[in-house]
Amino acid sequence: xxxxxxxxxxxxxxxxxxxxxxxxxxxxxxxxxxxxxxxxxxxxxxxxxxxxxxxxxxxxxxxxxxxxxxxxxxxxxxxxxxxxxxxxxxxxxxxxxxxxxxxxxxxxxxxxxxxxxxxxxxxxxxxxxxxxxxxxxxxxxxxxxxxxxxxxxxxxxxxx
Amino acid sequence: xxxxxxxxxxxxxxxxxxxxxxxxxxxxxxxxxxxxxxxxxxxxxxxxxxxxxxxxxxxxxxxxxxxxxxxxxxxxxxxxxxxxxxxxxxxxxxxxxxxxx
Numbered sequence: 001x002x003x004x005x006x007x008x009x010x011x012x013x014x015x016x017x018x019x020x021x022x023x024x025x026x027x028x029x030x031x032x033x034x035x036x037x038x039x040x041x042x043x044x045x046x047x048x049x050x051x052x053x054x055x056x057x058x059x060x061x062x063x064x065x066x067x068x069x070x071x072x073x074x075x076x077x078x079x080x081x082x083x084x085x086x087x088x089x090x091x092x093x094x095x096x097x098x099x100x101x102x103x104x105x106x107x108x109x110x111x112x113x114x115x116x117x118x119x120x121x122x123x124x125x126x127x128x129x130x131x132x133x134x135x136x137x138x139x140x141x142x143x144x145x146x147x148x149x150x151x152x153x154x155x156x157x158x159x160x
Numbered sequence: 161x162x163x164x165x166x167x168x169x170x171x172x173x174x175x176x177x178x179x180x181x182x183x184x185x186x187x188x189x190x191x192x193x194x195x196x197x198x199x200x201x202x203x204x205x206x207x208x209x210x211x212x213x214x215x216x217x218x219x220x221x222x223x224x225x226x227x228x229x230x231x232x233x234x235x236x237x238x239x240x241x242x243x244x245x246x247x248x249x250x251x252x253x254x255x256x257x258x259x260x261x
């Protein structure tokens with residue numbers, strides 16, 4: 001069984017993003033702490049570790065697209081998370097904003113409070129927008145949720 | 161792959177997690193203001209995070225001059241690399257558009 005690279009990246013990305021969102025939302029404030037039972041320490045560690053994985057996945061994806069561009073490979077990558085149009089472009093732009101604001105929050109936390117506050121605001125509001133967009137994306141691709149039908153041998157023989 | 165039952169279960173779990181996230185945001189944002197107990201729970205959680213997590217590590221990094229030097233050198237090396245990559249990507253894009261013409 002051959003599994004496509006874009007397919008693997010898509011689902012790895014999805015799992016990492018859902019865990020990032022879960023740990024991130026728990027840290028937004030006292031209203032949201034219940035999501036992880038106010039275990040902010042665990043949320044913080046998992047958010048930072050997963051953020052590193054997320055950045056690595058992003059750079060792998062960008063590198064893959066650059067190699068494809070150099071090779072003039074115009075084949076369709078239906079599962080790929082980044083691309084030049086539609087939801088792929090939206091994901092690409094939002095991912096870059098997430099990474100930049102995340103880096104600002106991480107680096108400037110002790111040095112520049114204004115930059116940290118602005119980055120936190122953008123990071124938080126963008127999370128809400130992206131989660132809503134993912135719900136829309138699931139709705140558009142809901143055929144993936146349909147359970148596979150069992151092929152009855154007797155029935156298939158009669159069909160023949 | 162997409163037709164395998166175990167993979168369908170994973171997709172369903174991921175879908176449920178996103179719906180949970182969306183509903184958690186809606187419930188939390190529409191909920192009444194947190195009481196003192198919840199605020200204290202959150203604050204103590206943040207204090208635990210300061211002590212035991214990477215946040216505490218990053219705080220201690222501030223006082224570690226040697227580590228700060230390494231981080232500065234690493235970023236000095238990485239930033240030009242990112243800029244070169246962006247320039248290379250732009251060149252490739254221009255070259256591709258020329259080939260398409």
